[in-house]
Amino acid sequence: YPKKSAIVHHSIFGKRGMTLEQEINESNAYYLAHDIAVIHKKPTPIQLVKVDYPKRSAAVIREAYFRKPSTTDYNGIYHGYYLDFDAKETNNKLSFPLKNFHEHQIKHLRACIKQSGVCFAFVKFSKLDRLFLLPATKLFFYWDQQLQGGRKSIPLKNIEQDSYEINYGFNPTIPYLDAVDKMINDFGV
Amino acid sequence: YPKKSAIVHHSIFGKRGMTLEQEINESNAYYLAHDIAVIHKKPTPIQLVKVDYPKRSAAVIREAYFRKPSTTDYNGIYHGYYLDFDAKETNNKLSFPLKNFHEHQIKHLRACIKQSGVCFAFVKFSKLDRLFLLPATKLFFYWDQQLQGGRKSIPLKNIEQDSYEINYGFNPTIPYLDAVDKMINDFGV
Ligand SMILES: [Mg+2]
Numbered sequence A, B: 001y002p003k004k005s006a007i008v009h010h011s012i013f014g015k016r017g018m019t020l021e022q023e024i025n026e027s028n029a030y031y032l033a034h035d036i037a038v039i040h041k042k043p044t045p046i047q048l049v050k051v052d053y054p055k056r057s058a059a060v061i062r063e064a065y066f067r068k069p070s071t072t073d074y075n076g077i078y079h080g081y082y083l084d085f086d087a088k089e090t091n092n093k094l095s096f097p098l099k100n101f102h103e104h105q106i107k108h109l110r111a112c113i114k115q116s117g118v119c120f121a122f123v124k125f126s127k128l129d130r131l132f133l134l135p136a137t138k139l140f141f142y143w144d145q146q147l148q149g150g151r152k153s154i155p156l157k158n159i160e161q162d163s164y165e166i167n168y169g170f171n172p173t174i175p176y177l178d179a180v181d182k183m184i185n186d187f188g189v
């Protein structure tokens, strides 16, 4: 939903002040410009109620509501692979709350996995400046455990084991396709 | 953009009164429900200007504008393949006007082809009740020819040669993945 514009200043930890979403979008723009991958964020779906069509100028939306997306936020293609993912941040320092994910996103990721997609989630510990690429199948494990009365969050130490950590770079900001390569290699998608 | 709701009545030609977009969405819902493919229409991007956040109720968009999409309308995954396409209709009977396509869509399709995506356009002659799946590489041929002073439309007889014609069905309305199978077989993506 609408994001406040962020103050961008460089640091050895990347660009502090950018949201994770902005970092991903910037990285995708780099990958696109260099013919490496075509990954886009999907627009937020809107329920239109009232639209004015003034003469000789652009249509103006006068009443509309945000709708719940039925998919993840990002998808696209990289070297023949279909990629599908969402991006989540937490201020926690010890574990990642599963309430950041929604049932419809998990369902969508499961459907994409069945079609042999490369599916994952970005999981960022903002206060620690640590970013992880968590394969969807690992996410499902913790999600399903929670539904069976298990923990409502994934401990950082488990994320360290189950994910690919991404170190911030300059071009792209998040060189996440390196982690995707490793994931494809490990999982044999 | 906002579409009038259509009156749906079945006929041997499919469901007259539905827009091509509605037919595709319905087919995608069928494919999704049957674990055959995960293809979604992307929401229209909106430029938000004014959003009200009333207490105890949902955010209301009070001023916003439609933005030009930077990609095609549809993408997703089918049996490991990344699919990317747009859908266009004409009332013409003899040729399909290239002005239905936009430079940014062609550019996006070219980028996806470079990544080995399965890319195409649906081209419908509404008055003739004929629907074709035109591979993107064929579309590029006519597009480039036009830029070099060639025809501003693709003659129906060329579309008949270069495309896969889709016959309307019941479940799904447009069994277009059959045509995608043929295309993958012919082009060896
Ligand atoms: Mg999100």
Ligand SMILES: [Mg+2]
Pocket: B073, B086, B087
């Ligand atoms: Mg369109």
